[in-house]
Amino acid sequence: MSGAGIRIEGLRKRYGSGDTAVDALKQVDMSVAPGEVVGLIGPSGSGKSTLLKCLGAVIEPTAGRMMLGEHTIYDDGWRVRDLRALRRDRIGFVFQAPYLIPFLDVTDNVALPPMLAGVPNAEARRRALGLLDALEVRHRAAAMPAQLSGGEQQRVAIARGLVNRPPVILADEPTAPLDSARALAVIRILNEMARRYRTAVIVVTHDEKIIPTFARIYHIRDGVTQEERGEGRSIG
Amino acid sequence: MISLAARDIVHGWGKFVFTGVGLGLLIGVTLIMAGVYRGMVDDGKALLDNSGADLWVVQQDTLGPYAEPSSVRDDTWRRLRTTPGVARAANVTYLTMQLATSAGEVRAMVVGVPPGEIVAPGWPPFLVAGRHITRSHYEAVADLASGARLGDVLKIRRHRYTVVGLTRRMVSASGDPMVFIPLRDAQEAQFLKDNDAVRETRRRNAADPAFDRPGVPGLLAAIDEAQGANPWVNAVLVTLQPGASATDVAQAIRRWTRLTVYTRGSMEAILVGKLIATSARQIGMFLVILGVVSATIVAFIIYTLTMDKLREIAVLKLIGTRNRTIAAMILQQAIALGLIGLVTGRIAATWAAPAFPKYVLLVPQDTLAALCIVIAICVLASLVAIRIALAVDPAEAIGG
Numbered sequence: 315m316s317g318a319g320i321r322i323e324g325l326r327k328r329y330g331s332g333d334t335a336v337d338a339l340k341q342v343d344m345s346v347a348p349g350e351v352v353g354l355i356g357p358s359g360s361g362k363s364t365l366l367k368c369l370g371a372v373i374e375p376t377a378g379r380m381m382l383g384e385h386t387i388y389d390d391g392w393r394v395r396d397l398r399a400l401r402r403d404r405i406g407f408v409f410q411a412p413y414l415i416p417f418l419d420v421t422d423n424v425a426l427p428p429m430l431a432g433v434p435n436a437e438a439r440r441r442a443l444g445l446l447d448a449l450e451v452r453h454r455a456a457a458m459p460a461q462l463s464g465g466e467q468q469r470v471a472i473a474r475g476l477v478n479r480p481p482v483i484l485a486d487e488p489t490a491p492l493d494s495a496r497a498l499a500v501i502r503i504l505n506e507m508a509r510r511y512r513t514a515v516i517v518v519t520h521d522e523k524i525i526p527t528f529a530r531i532y533h534i535r536d537g538v539t540q541e542e543r544g545e546g547r548s549i550g
Numbered sequence: 551m552i553s554l555a556a557r558d559i560v561h562g563w564g565k566f567v568f569t570g571v572g573l574g575l576l577i578g579v580t581l582i583m584a585g586v587y588r589g590m591v592d593d594g595k596a597l598l599d600n601s602g603a604d605l606w607v608v609q610q611d612t613l614g615p616y617a618e619p620s621s622v623r624d625d626t627w628r629r630l631r632t633t634p635g636v637a638r639a640a641n642v643t644y645l646t647m648q649l650a651t652s653a654g655e656v657r658a659m660v661v662g663v664p665p666g667e668i669v670a671p672g673w674p675p676f677l678v679a680g681r682h683i684t685r686s687h688y689e690a691v692a693d694l695a696s697g698a699r700l701g702d703v704l705k706i707r708r709h710r711y712t713v714v715g716l717t718r719r720m721v722s723a724s725g726d727p728m729v730f731i732p733l734r735d736a737q738e739a740q741f742l743k744d745n746d747a748v749r750e751t752r753r754r755n756a757a758d759p760a761f762d763r764p765g766v767p768g769l770l771a772a773i774d775e776a777q778g779a780n781p782w783v784n785a786v787l788v789t790l791q792p793g794a795s796a797t798d799v800a801q802a803i804r805r806w807t808r809l810t811v812y813t814r815g816s817m818e819a820i821l822v823g824k825l826i827a828t829s830a831r832q833i834g835m836f837l838v839i840l841g842v843v844s845a846t847i848v849a850f851i852i853y854t855l856t857m858d859k860l861r862e863i864a865v866l867k868l869i870g871t872r873n874r875t876i877a878a879m880i881l882q883q884a885i886a887l888g889l890i891g892l893v894t895g896r897i898a899a900t901w902a903a904p905a906f907p908k909y910v911l912l913v914p915q916d917t918l919a920a921l922c923i924v925i926a927i928c929v930l931a932s933l934v935a936i937r938i939a940l941a942v943d944p945a946e947a948i949g950g
Contacts, residue, residue, distance in 0.1 A: 363948065366948055370868070372943075398872065403870070407948075409948070413865045415554075415862055417554075417557045417562065422557070426552075426869070427869050430870050430875070431870070435552060458561070
């Protein structure tokens with residue numbers, strides 16, 4: 315499924331109705347190619363979180379069209395039936411805090427999404443170990459989340475987001491709690507994984523340290539997105 | 551798919567085990583309460599079994615001899631023995647009193663049995679040590695639960711009795727150990743007055759012109775004698791000849807003796823249905839309260855555990871976990887907690903039961919019933935937590 319990216323056209327979201335209606339998203343147009351990492355930035359109250367929830371299939375947009383690869387997810391009121399399966403199979407999430415499941419070891423934290431999708435445990439763990447290897451945390455495979463450093467936890471969270479090979483990964487402030495070096499390391503990993511697995515990555519951030527690394531940036535203000543060219547600075 | 555509930559329990563095993571042990575102690579108390587009731591019923595049945603009787607002949611219109619006082623003339627047994635179908639008939643007296651043994655004071659039921667007739671109903675069916683009563687006076691056979699040992703001397707009223715035999719599980723309906731003594735001694739013990747009271751009665755008789763008549767010599771002495779003797783027993787225990795119908799023989803005795811006769815079934819109904827009915831209801835109320843308390847505790851614990859995991863539940867839902875998987879996780883944890891509690895409770899009850907002064911009978915059926923009730927309670931108790939968990943919005947994992 316990887317290799318298709320995400321495309322959004324005219325997405326709108328209205329909360330409430332009548333006089334109390336609030337248009338959180340007025341006109342969102344985005345397109346992220348497979349293997350590309352883009353930034354989504356904007357001030358508080360601009361609609362970032364609402365957009366992220368729409369992209370994450372957690373809330374439904376009021377209008378517009380959204381496509382993951384060749385599959386239409388929303389189309390002016392129509393949506394796929396099973397949003398839960400869509401989130402499980404076709405969207406990867408990386409959060410501000412890693413939010414690993416504290417009672418599962420590192421391997422099972424990463425292997426959980428494929429297990430939920432019905433993949434046999436052994437195969438799910440094999441996939442998980444492969445990703446942990448790629449993210450250089452395989453040596454902590456048997457550790458519990460509480461035993462990991464912040465950077466290791468974030469890498470495990472990235473592995474969990476990637477393990478079902480989704481066409482898109484949504485990263486919500488993934489570097490907020492990290493210092494410069496670690497923040498840049500996370501972005502480097504996201505870029506590497508995006509290239510390796512042909513995954514489109516949208517990074518929602520306020521972090522000035524990482525904004526210069528994006529080649530393309532979407533600004534969102536008052537529910538309207540605007541595309542800008544970024545510096546695309548090399549991370550090294 | 552891995553078991554999320556099992557992983558969570560293993561991860562936080564200390565919390566689960568300690569909570570389960572706490573719950574287990576409560577379940578242990580519940581099992582003990584049920585065991586106390588079972589013990590009371592078993593004591594009643596043991597009393598009937600050990601008496602060896604098929605019929606109990608008691609004072610008319612009484613529920614004697616265990617549930618109500620009953621007095622029957624001590625020569626009644628002779629007439630009963632001639633009734634068709636009766637194999638044996640023997641007098642018996644029952645007197646519950648405080649006894650001093652070598653192990654200290656104990657509440658005991660003193661049973662008067664005719665000495666020398668060891669196959670007569672009323673006698674202990676077997677001894678664990680010593681011999682039966684062979685003399686007409688001042689020998690006793692005591693139950694082990696009384697604390698008495700062979701050779702001990704028991705003081706009953708004015709007289710001292712040497713323990714010549716020991717029994718096991720010979721108890722009254724209320725669980726008090728039995729002490730068997732010769733019938734005549736028991737009759738005397740039931741009505742014996744102290745010397746001052748005897749002297750006072752004789753003085754009153756002598757002062758009464760109706761008794762002390764100059765023209766009727768010997769009347770006063772006869773009255774004194776009659777007032778000092780006790781020709782009463784509490785019941786006559788009857789065993790039947792092989793093939794005789796208890797109902798038919800009971801009917802025949804009722805017709806000819808103007809006494810009340812109980813069969814084994816009706817006597818058991820009196821003991822269980824009347825004698826311990828109030829205690830059973832009391833215990834039933836305790837069981838209901840303990841059940842409600844257990845359910846509340848399980849519900850609170852599962853609720854707290856779930857509230858501690860709301861963020862994880864939001865993440866699980868966001869990455870596509872089915873609602874039923876999350877509900878199963880909570881339900882399995884609640885049931886696991888209940889099972890830990892049940893095992894702990896059963897062990898605690900088994901360990902503590904012998905320390906209770908009264909017989910506590912723990913039966914597998916009660917444990918099985920407790921298992922079903924605990925699972926039902928856990929399912930009910932987890933419903934609130936499941937409802938909260940299912941209401942968690944996966945968007946909470948994203949924040950904003």
